[in-house]
Amino acid sequence: MEQNKNSPTKRVRCIVKLGGAAITCKNKLETIDEENLKEVSTHLRQAFLPDSTSANVLGMDWSKRPGQSEAPSFIDDFGDQPVADSESFIAVHGAGSFGHFQASKSGVHKGGLSRPLVKAGFVATRISVTSLNLEIVRALAREGIPSIGMSPFSCGWSTCQRNMTEADISMVTKAIDTGFVPECCNTSSFEFQVLHGDAVLDTLQECTILSGDVIIRYLAAELKPEFVVFLTDVLGVYDRPPVEPGAVLIREIAVLEDGSWSVVKPKLEDTIEFTVAAHDTTGGMVTKITEAAMIAKLGIDVYITKAGTDHSVKALSGILKGGIPDDWLGTAIRYVS
Amino acid sequence: MEQNKNSPTKRVRCIVKLGGAAITCKNKLETIDEENLKEVSTHLRQAFLPDSTSANVLGMDWSKRPGQSEAPSFIDDFGDQPVADSESFIAVHGAGSFGHFQASKSGVHKGGLSRPLVKAGFVATRISVTSLNLEIVRALAREGIPSIGMSPFSCGWSTCQRNMTEADISMVTKAIDTGFVPECCNTSSFEFQVLHGDAVLDTLQECTILSGDVIIRYLAAELKPEFVVFLTDVLGVYDRPPVEPGAVLIREIAVLEDGSWSVVKPKLEDTIEFTVAAHDTTGGMVTKITEAAMIAKLGIDVYITKAGTDHSVKALSGILKGGIPDDWLGTAIRYVS
Numbered sequence: 001m002e003q004n005k006n007s008p009t010k011r012v013r014c015i016v017k018l019g020g021a022a023i024t025c026k027n028k029l030e031t032i033d034e035e036n037l038k039e040v041s042t043h044l045r046q047a048f049l050p051d052s053t054s055a056n057v058l059g060m061d062w063s064k065r066p067g068q069s070e071a072p073s074f075i076d077d078f079g080d081q082p083v084a085d086s087e088s089f090i091a092v093h094g095a096g097s098f099g100h101f102q103a104s105k106s107g108v109h110k111g112g113l114s115r116p117l118v119k120a121g122f123v124a125t126r127i128s129v130t131s132l133n134l135e136i137v138r139a140l141a142r143e144g145i146p147s148i149g150m151s152p153f154s155c156g157w158s159t160c161q162r163n164m165t166e167a168d169i170s171m172v173t174k175a176i177d178t179g180f181v182p183e184c185c186n187t188s189s190f191e192f193q194v195l196h197g198d199a200v201l202d203t204l205q206e207c208t209i210l211s212g213d214v215i216i217r218y219l220a221a222e223l224k225p226e227f228v229v230f231l232t233d234v235l236g237v238y239d240r241p242p243v244e245p246g247a248v249l250i251r252e253i254a255v256l257e258d259g260s261w262s263v264v265k266p267k268l269e270d271t272i273e274f275t276v277a278a279h280d281t282t283g284g285m286v287t288k289i290t291e292a293a294m295i296a297k298l299g300i301d302v303y304i305t306k307a308g309t310d311h312s313v314k315a316l317s318g319i320l321k322g323g324i325p326d327d328w329l330g331t332a333i334r335y336v337s
Numbered sequence: 338m339e340q341n342k343n344s345p346t347k348r349v350r351c352i353v354k355l356g357g358a359a360i361t362c363k364n365k366l367e368t369i370d371e372e373n374l375k376e377v378s379t380h381l382r383q384a385f386l387p388d389s390t391s392a393n394v395l396g397m398d399w400s401k402r403p404g405q406s407e408a409p410s411f412i413d414d415f416g417d418q419p420v421a422d423s424e425s426f427i428a429v430h431g432a433g434s435f436g437h438f439q440a441s442k443s444g445v446h447k448g449g450l451s452r453p454l455v456k457a458g459f460v461a462t463r464i465s466v467t468s469l470n471l472e473i474v475r476a477l478a479r480e481g482i483p484s485i486g487m488s489p490f491s492c493g494w495s496t497c498q499r500n501m502t503e504a505d506i507s508m509v510t511k512a513i514d515t516g517f518v519p520e521c522c523n524t525s526s527f528e529f530q531v532l533h534g535d536a537v538l539d540t541l542q543e544c545t546i547l548s549g550d551v552i553i554r555y556l557a558a559e560l561k562p563e564f565v566v567f568l569t570d571v572l573g574v575y576d577r578p579p580v581e582p583g584a585v586l587i588r589e590i591a592v593l594e595d596g597s598w599s600v601v602k603p604k605l606e607d608t609i610e611f612t613v614a615a616h617d618t619t620g621g622m623v624t625k626i627t628e629a630a631m632i633a634k635l636g637i638d639v640y641i642t643k644a645g646t647d648h649s650v651k652a653l654s655g656i657l658k659g660g661i662p663d664d665w666l667g668t669a670i671r672y673v674s
Contacts, residue, residue, distance in 0.1 A: 061461060061464055062439045062457075062458075063461070064367045116395075119397075119483050120395065120396075121399075122483075123398075123483050124399035127399070131400060134464070134468055149467065151491055153485070154486070154487050154491040155492075156492075170493070
């Protein structure tokens with residue numbers, strides 16, 4: 001595998017997308033789905049620190065929580081117990097009910113930062129998405145995952161006509177790489193970075209919204225993780241909107257070298273292509289598959305499954321690389337040479 | 338003035354330190370002094386957007402506030418009214434009652450990131466200081482100041498044996514510089530960046546705490562602002578701890594080319610040097626003056642004054658450059674050639 005100058009020497013095991021719909025309450029402005037977020041965090045902990053249990057977790061969020069006046073008392077329990085030999089993960093979360101209101105109200109995605117409303121919307125969007133990022137970092141830290149929030153804007157990422165080619169991901173690779181502090185601490189890089197969709201500057205249209213999905217695609221191409229997991233609020237990709245009667249979960253999609261893809265499981269009627277295309281006008285499923293296929297084309301397995309389920313635990317653990325068990329519910333998108 | 342590769346082409350008018358003691362409640366864990374923060378934000382708005390009034394401010398924090406379920410309704414009032422011709426400001430805040438607990442409990446400043454307690458403390462410290470940063474950005478945005486939070490860690494700053502020489506401030510200069518989006522938006526760079534003391538990686542001791550004061554000194558040397566203002570919880574530097582009877586406010590300090598300094602106003606007894614030195618063992622005043630003198634030596638005026646007062650408004654406005662009025666209460670530290 002070719003290493004470019006941005007590549008870390010340490011391999012990233014997994015890039016995981018925490019879908020906005022899975023961790024926030026879609027229709028309630030800036031409201032986190034605390035229960036789901038807790039569950040997702042627990043599952044990420046199990047994947048990230050396989051030897052951990054809920055009983056031996058020592059949380060890393062020592063801040064007050066709402067309604068409490070004191071910091072947690074367990075801090076004194078930290079001894080010199082070894083840190084698990086953790087692998088490198090990157091999480092990228094969507095905005096869900098955060099950020100969208102501010103961005104759409106001001107049209108940040110359309111550019112024009114010199115207009116007062118857009119400028120204000122840019123600031124307001126970043127406030128909203130960074131506050132969600134902070135809460136996700138806190139939820140992961142409470143599970144004992146050494147997480148570091150990284151804002152695309154602060155990392156210096158900009159776009160050119162909404163395209164991410166201008167992004168300098170050296171901050172991300174530095175933080176992954178043990179080489180960041182090469183002299184002394186080979187085991188202590190921050191393996192769990194938490195990025196997010198963000199408002200960023202754009203060289204052609206002044207500003208735009210950089211979505212979590214675009215970030216994932218870019219990072220996957222640059223960092224070549226072993227696999228990518230999309231955690232959503234449904235089990236995977238269906239042949240039509242999942243609320244429609246008779247909707248069928250697509251279990252496996254094969255991607256060819258030219259980027260074309262086809263459903264290999266279950267065996268569907270000839271109408272599948274038409275059905276999926278029709279669906280796209282409402283649910284964006286073709287877009288989702290096309291995005292995933294671009295990652296799979298690089299030889300990186302993509303698993304789309306429901307957050308907070310056993311299926312997500314399996315996807316995050318990496319065991320699907322060896323083969324998809326029949327009882328796994330989700331959509332696997334894989335390169336077929 | 339020499340421009341190095343990091344220098345923005347747009348001059349920074351002012352770097353302002355928001356002292357942790359001035360904006361948080363010192364003895365209450367992670368508690369913001371809301372009243373002071375609001376007042377400081379208003380004063381910064383007056384300095385940053387001189388034509389603004391409290392009546393015509395359109396806030397840029399559109400997020401829910403605690404206890405409210407809705408976003409603010411004034412967003413529809415944004416028309417195409419022009420943005421004031423604002424100048425470039427950088428704010429750096431201390432941690433106050435945020436971060437210190439986490440850092441001191443774990444010893445992050447002493448390094449050793451491979452120890453579990455230090456690693457957890459690093460994560461916990463960043464959670465605490467970034468949550469304060471977010472609240473300060475929100476307070477400024479509510480005053481209509483287009484503020485962007487910038488975390489030293491996310492910007493990629495690291496230290497070498499606690500020294501900031503390794504820091505790459507290109508992110509800060511890019512965001513200052515209109516050249517960041519050179520093709521189209523000369524008026525829309527983000528002129529108000531909000532940085533903070535942070536936990537960062539260190540190439541020799543693995544990690545450390547980078548203080549707001551060290552950041553200010555470094556940025557002042559790199560960016561050559563017109564002046565630097567330290568907003569604290571007392572009027573300025575005194576000849577002994579200000580709570581002691583007879584403590585005298587030092588009004589003006591002259592700094593010579595070799596970095597040495599002397600009090601020029603008021604005329605004090607010969608014992609001043611001894612008194613100040615004795616004070617230092619308790620209050621760190623000599624350290625404070627020495628830090629300020631290093632900035633003043635570069636030809637940059639330094640004003641230390643109390644946050645939330647008319648004296649701070651005057652200092653932030655830049656009018657002290659023309660001469661210190663007799664009724665201004667604070668400490669001015671200036672280079673004398």
